[in-house]
Amino acid sequence: MSRPLARLIGTRLLLSLLSLFAVSVIVFAVMEALPGDTAQRILGRDATAQALTVMRAQLHLERPAIERYGDWLTGVLHGDFGTSLVARRPVLPYITAHFSYSLLLAGIALALHIPFSVGLGLLGAATRRDGPIDSTISAAALLGMSVPEFVIGIFLVSILATTLGWFPPLALIDQAHSVPAVVSTLFLPVLTLNFAMTAYVLRQTRNAMFDVLRSDYVRMATLRGLPRRHVLLRHALPNALAPAINAIALNAGWLVGGVVVVEVVFNYPGLGRLLVESISFHDVPMIQGSALVLSATYIAINLAADVATMLLTPKLRVR
């Protein structure tokens, strides 16, 4: 690895750590803005002043916010995310269970997304520009970009689950114990996420392919009499991949927010739904924990995407 590249990656890594720290401050600070304090939330509205004082002393709530932030962060770094105000049990097991379900959903969605969207973009580029196939694909992509994921999800449920009965309307993955059950549970959420993600990558791939196809070396390859399939896949595609990879990386980051919405649509027991539910219960430790883990995932995805781009950029690879 060349030195400037190592430095670049090092700087990027440092930035991610800084971001992670900033996120932890934001997550903690925003929760301080909630009306009432933890003692009030545990004991309820009609708690006596005396009970509140005792509880506050127990929880060390009289200490300044910055010290409590320090305690919380130290706990998190040691794997102690606090105790849920609703379940009265440690937060961490809830977060790990929900997080693994979210990872499963997002991982499968992404694994299918890459070949599917790049393939469709290629298909558009392989046919005549603005011809019937290309136009149809572009129009579908435009629609996919314009309809939010929860609308797509609701209509998929309405048609494929409620009306036709092919899939369960709720994705209760924790109750699916066989491979077919898991597949049919995940099918609709994965399809919904892919509908929402495909358009952007498809458009990037198609446009980059049309640009590359106009270049001299591709014309040269065509004039040498190489078969069209060979020209498309061997000569054009590798040079059109950079924008596609970029778009896929953006989508991977988008997935963190995308799963929040899709999990709510399908009642899928992931981390996003846990966050939304804990917010409505004002369950602060649970909110902080799930928001922190989701944000950390987002930061990690962006870091991985940037490093991958750096490694794949030939300009940076040479010494």
Place this chain on the structure above:
Amino acid sequence: MARRLSRTALFGAAVVVVYAALSIAAPWLAPHAPDEVFAGGAFEPPSGAFWFGTDSLGRDVLSRVLFGGRTVLLMAGSATAISVAIGGALGMLLGLRRGLADQVVMRLIDIVMSVPPIIFALLLIGALGPSALLIIVVVGLLFTPNVTRVMRAATLAVVGEDFVLAARARGESGAAIVLRELLPNVAGTLLIEFSIRTGFATIFISGLGFLGFGAPPPTPDWGVMINEGRSTMDASIWPVVAPAVCMALLVTSLNLFTDGVARVVDRAAR
């Protein structure tokens, strides 16, 4: 061929104008008040009296969609206006001045952008309680870093041109250069940012409404309507279909317009 907007872009612009007109005229056009309970029976199918049928509380879906469009356009438009105003001014100034301030602000933007926007919005709105104003401000601020980045890049492409150098040599102030020399040259990019972000904001704000973090009831909002109607879709799909189709048409039109403007700006730059 590319001096002018394509027909699809003009179509998109026309649809957005119609939406704006319908939103302004909603109080006169809507046959019922958006929160009038039992204007008809529950889940009535579309008819002459109720074009889009009624919802579970017998409210007129057409009236709710009209007023909901007003809410969405107002909220998404205001949020976008905030982000384009702040991000545009900041991006142009940073691009013009460069130096330490530029470095610091750009790194800060990198850090702010590392928080997933939907989570940031959910936390803030969850903690402070949903209100239309809060949603506008939060979404506006969330979109600002992106706009700043784009506008800074657009400025950097122009800032080395002779007319900017000449203005600098004449000793003109930063504000004068931004307004007279830079702004006319990045106006296309600014317009693209405005229309593309309005589409994003529409989807984002409806998503918040869907998750239960939208403008509080009884304000009609497309995302909230979709969320309310989805549990009773076996009784009537209209309370969901009507706002969903209206939203899809609006965002598609905005995207068509954006594509068209982007093409014109692209050609002009070449």
